[in-house]
Amino acid sequence: MREIIAAVFIIGGLLVFILSLIGVFRFKYVLNRMHAAALGDTLGLGLIVVGLIILSVNFFTSAKLLLIIFFFWLSSPIATHSIAKVEMLTNKNYEERVHEK
Amino acid sequence: MSVFMKTVLEISIGILAVGICIIFVRAIKGPRFTDRIVAINMIGTMTTAIICLLATYLNTVSLIDVSLVYTLLSFLAVVIICHVVSLHHKGRELFLKRRGTEAEEK
Numbered sequence: 001m002r003e004i005i006a007a008v009f010i011i012g013g014l015l016v017f018i019l020s021l022i023g024v025f026r027f028k029y030v031l032n033r034m035h036a037a038a039l040g041d042t043l044g045l046g047l048i049v050v051g052l053i054i055l056s057v058n059f060f061t062s063a064k065l066l067l068i069i070f071f072f073w074l075s076s077p078i079a080t081h082s083i084a085k086v087e088m089l090t091n092k093n094y095e096e097r098v099h100e101k
Numbered sequence: 102m103s104v105f106m107k108t109v110l111e112i113s114i115g116i117l118a119v120g121i122c123i124i125f126v127r128a129i130k131g132p133r134f135t136d137r138i139v140a141i142n143m144i145g146t147m148t149t150a151i152i153c154l155l156a157t158y159l160n161t162v163s164l165i166d167v168s169l170v171y172t173l174l175s176f177l178a179v180v181i182i183c184h185v186v187s188l189h190h191k192g193r194e195l196f197l198k199r200r201g202t203e204a205e206e207k
Binding site: 021037048055 | 102103105106109110113116117120123124127133135136138139140142143146147149150153154156157162165166168169172173176179180183184186187190191
């Protein structure tokens with residue numbers, strides 16, 4: 001029973017990763033692609049790690065896996081923010097590129 | 102661990118590896134460098150997921166520490182690249198503005 005719940009979580013995480021992959025390829029501009037990439041960063045990794053926590057038996061293993069989710073949810077918005085800042089700073093004609101999509 | 106769970110882990114590791122190969126195409130093709138940085142960020146995420154799955158598959162707890170360090174290093178790489186590029190751009194704009202004012206004075 002426990003393994004079936006863990007498998008459902010892991011397959012859900014894989015589906016989110018595949019969706020974010022499709023999004024990165026089908027969007028046309030960086031600021032849209034970033035949205036699709038952040039999906040896999042938070043929800044995909046979160047679902048996979050929750051499935052592995054359900055599967056693990058040791059307490060310290062679960063604690064380390066929780067620490068991975070914590071660091072990722074802390075660091076992914078900062079990385080996305082700095083990429084968007086660089087894009088706004090260096091691209092001179094970003095407004096017409098946003099409006100034509 | 103049962104045979105069913107081992108099969109699920111193997112298939113998910115395979116799908117994530119294929120996904121890394123596909124996202125490399127975006128990292129090569131991307132029209133601007135920010136596309137490439139987004140692709141590299143996503144490769145880091147997928148590698149973290151693969152290492153976590155592998156730690157459960159091989160029943161090796163110490164691989165989770167490797168995954169933790171990998172997370173922090175990929176985050177640090179992205180932030181440092183963005184900082185260096187923005188500093189370079191600001192310096193270049195300052196240089197161009199100063200050269201323009203010098204040309205006006207002459």
